[in-house]
Amino acid sequence: MVGGVLTGGDGQKGPNFDQNYYISWANDHVLSQRQGREIRLSMDKSSGSGIASKLTYSSGFFHMRLKLPAGNSAGVVTAFYLASHSNAHDELDFEFLGNLKGQPHFIQTNVFTSNVGNREQRIKLWFDPSAAFHTYKILWNPHQVVFFVDNTPIRVYKNKVNIGVGYPSQPMQVLVSIWDGDSWATDGGRIKVDWSQAPFNVFLRSFDINGCPSYNNTDDQQCETSKYWWNREQYWSLNPNQQRAYQAVKNNYMTYDYCSDRGRYPKPPPECPQ
Template sequence: MALLIVVFFLLNLKALYAHSVETTSLKISSVFDDNYAVTWGSNHVSFSLQGREIRLSMDNTSGSGFGSKAIYSTGFFHLKMKVPNRDSAGVVTAFYLSSHSNNHDELDFEFLGNLEGKPYTLQTNVFVNGHGNREQRFHLWFDPTEDFHDYRILWNPYQIVFFVDKRPIRIYKNMREAGVEYPSQPMQIIASLWDGDDWATDGGKVKTNWTYAPFFAYFRGFNVNGCPVHDSNPQDCYSSKYWWNSNKYRTLSPPQQKLYQRVRDKYLKYDYCKDRKRFPKPPPECPQ
């Protein structure tokens, strides 16, 4: 009996340790240079907190951006972000994954600025083999200009899930067996601040007000939970040895499913699956 108790304790300790590593890894603060580099607009970039926070700026001469040094296949990616305040119509703050091919894969978080006093729109999108037009837009339950929030993308062989803090807001399932395209190309992590006033606010009707420039976006949380791609291991990234590929992440847990449905019911403002003008017949990945 004593031996059984010891074995039981050790097994539970191992599970607890694994869970601790998994859940706390997103909270570890890494220095920007560990995993990222500035990719454009370097004269519009500044650092603070000993390299643990980056500020991107945009004016009428340039925006700015950064990207991961490695490319990844599968992972649980995140950045903590605080987006520009005041009158930010036309301003786009983006965090996304993208491959480097003509027929690219891409997973997007895009904050679309608005006139002062009106809500920001958070747009998500999924591109597969260059095919996009899968927009879903949300008005969030908080003001994203006031503080940092954690934006996460889970990408594994079973599903893609967009999270805001710990709440899942969008799911894109792997339905290849039903003929639905699913992202498979290695992707870089990218963040940027840029002028999108030809489309971002009210379809481009509201333009950027440059009297409020420069606009600032702030980023933290530069640790990466992803499988870096090397020539020798392209298929290794789909292994269950990576915690984000385990059975636990095949579907949402029951509590997550409740949060997901609550977000969809209260905060989803546009869903391409329900846009019959654009898609008289819903795309195959949409609920029929």
């Protein structure tokens, strides 16, 4: 991090995996490499796999460096997300949707508040995410949630509780997983997983966490204070350069936005531009 901005290094410095994370399911499908500086998650017909942070957090600028499954990965979903553990849960999702070899990769994002989601947006990536590591980030503070691909914002969800819109406020865990999503993920579920290509592997780096821990797993007001750099006023909105980059993504790479889906929402949800 330089001046309060995550630069997304190569993951070969800083904490190793065991300091902040644990294997949350399918231990036999998870491999630690490079002295714990890199983790490989695998999926085959028997199981996917996942990891989770040891602590929950009430605000932060969370990141993970990922290299997605190569080749024919249709139907395979890799997720990097934050999730609370209450029944009426909050969740912030990056879902990376596999595709046929040579076809574009897509990212779907979603925001859940008090167990209400259905806020999907989808973009086509402008690079091959299986060819090299890229950094994916989620800024979460009391004013906005921003999803970044490397340093480019691809989605902004503002706090609009003043007009009755839910906003994530519960402590959340950081999670990464790979799983079979072929019922919906590629071409609406028409293209299924080719199990002859298994195992499908996703590689993870950068296991440091920039977040305010919530040790008692309750909404902690101290996590909203400006002593945490991601809560300072400069992170309450995008700066002009970020705003231009965000608009370019929306203009050139967005392929679905729930706000524009009149079949689902004849009247746009209140958080959407009217």
